[in-house]
Amino acid sequence: xxxxxxxxxxxxRVAVVTxxxxxxxxxxxxxxxxxGARVFVGDYDPDETARDEFERLGVTQVRADVRVxxxxxxxxxxxxxxxxxxxxxxxNAGVGLVKQITDVSExxxxxxxxxxxxxxxxxxxxxxxxxxxxxxxxxxxxxxNAGLLPRAHDPVxxxxxxxxxxxxKSLALCHAVDRIRVNAVCPGPVExxxxxxxxxxxxxxxxxxxxxxxxxxxxxRALGRFIRPDEVAAAVLYLVSDAAAMxxxxxxxIDGGKSLGVPPR
Ligand code: NAD
Numbered sequence: 001x002x003x004x005x006x007x008x009x010x011x012x013r014v015a016v017v018t019x020x021x022x023x024x025x026x027x028x029x030x031x032x033x034x035x036g037a038r039v040f041v042g043d044y045d046p047d048e049t050a051r052d053e054f055e056r057l058g059v060t061q062v063r064a065d066v067r068v069x070x071x072x073x074x075x076x077x078x079x080x081x082x083x084x085x086x087x088x089x090x091x092n093a094g095v096g097l098v099k100q101i102t103d104v105s106e107x108x109x110x111x112x113x114x115x116x117x118x119x120x121x122x123x124x125x126x127x128x129x130x131x132x133x134x135x136x137x138x139x140x141x142x143x144x145n146a147g148l149l150p151r152a153h154d155p156v157x158x159x160x161x162x163x164x165x166x167x168x169k170s171l172a173l174c175h176a177v178d179r180i181r182v183n184a185v186c187p188g189p190v191e192x193x194x195x196x197x198x199x200x201x202x203x204x205x206x207x208x209x210x211x212x213x214x215x216x217x218x219x220x221r222a223l224g225r226f227i228r229p230d231e232v233a234a235a236v237l238y239l240v241s242d243a244a245a246m247x248x249x250x251x252x253x254i255d256g257g258k259s260l261g262v263p264p265r
Contacts, residue, residue: 004241004242004243005243006243008035008237008238008241008242008243009035009036009241010032010035010036010037010088010240010241011036011037012036013032013036013037013038013087013088013240014037014038014040014079014080014083014084014085014086014087014088015029015032015037015038015039015040015079015086015087015088015089015090015240016039016040016041016042016075016076016079016086016088016089016090016123016127017029017032017039017040017041017042017090017092018041018042018043018064018066018075018089018090018091018092018093018119018123019042019043019066019092019093019094019142020039020041020042020043020059020061020090020092021041021043021045021046021047021050021061022043022047022050022193022194023190023192023193023194023195023196023229024092024142024187024190024193024229024232024233025041025043025090025092025093025142026041026047026050026229027228027229027230027232027233028090028092028229028232028233028236028237029041029054029059029090030053030054030057030059030233031230031233031234031236031237032088032090032233032236032237032240033057033058033059034057035237035241037087037088038058038082038083039057039058039059039060040059040060040062040075040078040079040082040083041054041059041060041061041062042062042063042064042066042071042072042075042093042123043061043062043063043064043093044063044064044065044066044071044093046061046063060079060082062074062075062078062079066091066093066115066118066119066120066122066123067114067115067118067119067122069122072119072122072123072126073126075123076089076123076126076127076130077126080130085130085133085134086127086130086131086134086137087131087134087136087137087138087240088137088138088139088140088240089123089124089127089131089137089138089139089140090139090140090141090142090236090240091119091120091123091124091139091140091141091142091164092141092142093115093116093119094115094116094142094144094195095111095112095115095116095195096112096154096157096195096198096199097111097112097154097156097157098153098154098157098199099154099156100155101155101156104156108156109156112156112157112160113156113159113160113163115160116157116160116161116164117160117163117164117167120141120164120167121167124139124167124171124182127139128175128178128180131178131180132178132180135179136178136179136180136181137178137179137180137181138180138181138182138183138239138240138244139171139180139181139182139183140182140183140184140185140236140239140240141164141165141167141168141182141183141184141185142184142185142187142232143161143164143165143168143184143185143186143251144157144158144161144186144187144255145186145187145188145217145253145255145258145259146158146161146162147161147162147163147164147165147184147186147251148165148186148251148253148255148259149258149259149261150162161186164184165184165186165251168182168183168184168249168251169182169249169251172248172249173249176248181239181244181245181247181248182248182249183239183244183247183248183249183250183251183252184250184251184252185232185235185236185239185251185252185254186251186252186253186254186255186259187227187232187254187255188217188220188227188253188254188255188256188258188259189213189214189216189217189220189226189227189255189256189258190226190227190228190229190232191225191226191227191228191229192228192229193229196213196226199213210226213226214226216258216263217255217256217257217258218256218257218258218260218263218264219256219257220256220258221256221263222256223256227254227255227256231254232254235252235254239252
C-alpha cells in the first residue's frame with residue numbers, strides 16, 4: 001500500500017491543464033499523468049515537440065484559446081466526457097508584457113487580462129459545473145511572484161496576476177461548500193519556458209540579463225540558477241493531491257523568496 005501523504009496517487013482523476021504545451025504547464029501535465037491522472041492539455045499553440053512524451057503518458061493535447069468561451073467549454077466538456085468527469089483544473093495559460101502603462105495599447109491590455117484572468121474565470125466557470133457533479137475537485141492557478149508583490153517593469157502583468165491571486169481566494173471561499181479547493185502557485189524566474197526565452201531573446205546581453213533576473217530572487221541568487229518547471233509542477237501535484245485535502249485559498253510562492261521584500265544589497 002502506498003502512503004497518500006507522501007506518494008500522491010491521482011488514479012481515476014481527470015485533469016485539464018491550460019497552456020500545457022510548454023514550460024511549467026507541460027511539466028505539470030506530465031507529472032500529473034505520471035501519478036495516474038488522465039490529463040487533457042488545452043493550448044492555443046500546441047507544441048509538436050511534446051507529442052511523443054504526451055503519447056507515452058496518455059496526455060491529450062487540444063487546441064483551445066482560453067480567452068474564447070466556446071473553446072473553453074469544448075475543452076472542459078471533452079475532458080469530462082472522455083474521462084468520465086473532471087477533478088482537476090490547472091489554470092496555467094499566461095502571457096507577459098514588459099511595458100509602462102502609458103505605452104500600453106487597449107489591445108495589449110485586453111490580451112494580458114483576457115489570457116491571465118478571464119481565461120481562468122472561463123475555465124473555472126465550466127470546470128466547477130463538472131466538479132460539483134463529481135462531489136468535489138481542485139483548481140490551481142499559476143499566478144506569479146508579481147501577483148504577491150507588484151513589479152515596476154511590467155505593471156499590466158502584475159495587475160493580472162494580483163487579480164488572479166484575489167480570484168483564487170474568492171473562489172476558494174465560495175466553493176468550499178462544494179468541496180472544491182482553489183489554490184495558486186506563484187513562481188519566480190523559471191527557465192526553459194517560452195516566456196523566459198522571449199524575455200532573454202530581446203536582451204542586448206543575454207548572459208547579463210539572465211544573471212540580473214537570477215539576482216532578483218534571493219534563493220535563485222544563492223543557488224546560482226533559475227527555478228525549474230518541475231519545481232513548480234511538484235507544488236501543483238501537492239495542491240491537487242489528497243495530502244492537501246484541507247488546503248484552500250493559499251498562494252504558494254515558488255520564487256526563491258523574490259516576493260518577500262527588498263533583498264540585501
Ligand atoms: P510558456 O510561455 O512556456 O507557457 C505558456 C503557455 O500558455 C504556452 O504554451 C502558450 O502557448 C499558452 N497560452 C498563452 N496564451 C494562451 C491562450 N490564450 N490560450 C491557450 N493557451 C495559451 O511560459 P511559462 O512560464 O511556462 O508560463 C506558464 C505560466 O507561468 C504563465 O501563467 C506565466 O504567467 C506563469 N509564470 C511564469 C514565470 C516564468 O518565469 N516563466 C514566472 C511566474 C509565472
